[in-house]
Amino acid sequence: MLNIVIFGAPGSGKGTQSERIVEKYGLNHISTGEVLRGEIAAGTELGATAQRLIDKGQLIPDELMISILASKLDSLTSGNGVIFDGFPRTVAQAEALELLLERRHMKAVLLDMFVEEDEVIKRLLNRGKTSGRADDNYETIKKRLQVYQAETKPVCTYYLHRHNYFAINGNYSMEDTFCQIDNILRLI
Ligand code: ADP
Numbered sequence: 543m544l545n546i547v548i549f550g551a552p553g554s555g556k557g558t559q560s561e562r563i564v565e566k567y568g569l570n571h572i573s574t575g576e577v578l579r580g581e582i583a584a585g586t587e588l589g590a591t592a593q594r595l596i597d598k599g600q601l602i603p604d605e606l607m608i609s610i611l612a613s614k615l616d617s618l619t620s621g622n623g624v625i626f627d628g629f630p631r632t633v634a635q636a637e638a639l640e641l642l643l644e645r646r647h648m649k650a651v652l653l654d655m656f657v658e659e660d661e662v663i664k665r666l667l668n669r670g671k672t673s674g675r676a677d678d679n680y681e682t683i684k685k686r687l688q689v690y691q692a693e694t695k696p697v698c699t700y701y702l703h704r705h706n707y708f709a710i711n712g713n714y715s716m717e718d719t720f721c722q723i724d725n726i727l728r729l730i
Pocket residue numbers: 551552553556574575576578595596599600601602603607627628629630631635677686
């Protein structure tokens with residue numbers, strides 16, 4: 543069974559590529575960013591907590607995020623694999639995901655989408671014009687990129703050591719980026 547962690551900086555195209563992968567491979571898609579924005583829109587307590595942190599470009603605490611992810615996994619009805627988009631974002635989350643999958647006799651591969659920082663900033667500023675996302679402004683983007691380097695990037699090494707790591711050059715067009723992903727997914 544195919545389980546994928548789609549990984550990369552904010553603005554690296556995780557959401558876009560996830561859609562393409564879902565379309566071709568029929569996987570379940572769990573986007574933690576979307577889950578949180580859903581909670582914010584619904585006006586829940588969790589949403590209020592998330593909003594405060596997201597607006598500052600910070601991460602939601604691991605414990606909270608892990609329990610959200612676990613219940614999302616439990617609620618899936620289709621037996622197909624899962625594409626994890628936005629999770630894990632810390633090594634602690636990577637450890638938790640490994641355990642959650644192990645219990646289900648599964649594992650995941652990580653696709654690391656590398657995009658130059660200037661390009662990522664350009665994309666996010668552009669997205670901010672239409673997304674209505676309060677975190678797509680220059681100051682918050684800078685903060686998110688710092689958090690990404692410090693807390694999220696080490697997740698790559700975690701997968702590298704487990705031989706479940708694949709690098710993708712995300713600087714190319716959407717099509718060409720998907721081509722690289724597709725070539726890898728056909729082989730595993
Ligand atoms: P992007 O990849 O553009 O930063 P996301 O939609 O994946 O956007 O996430 C938006 C925000 O939600 C993040 O900046 C972070 O504050 C929060 N978030 C999402 N997923 C996680 C996670 N796994 N752990 C902690 N915080 C998260």
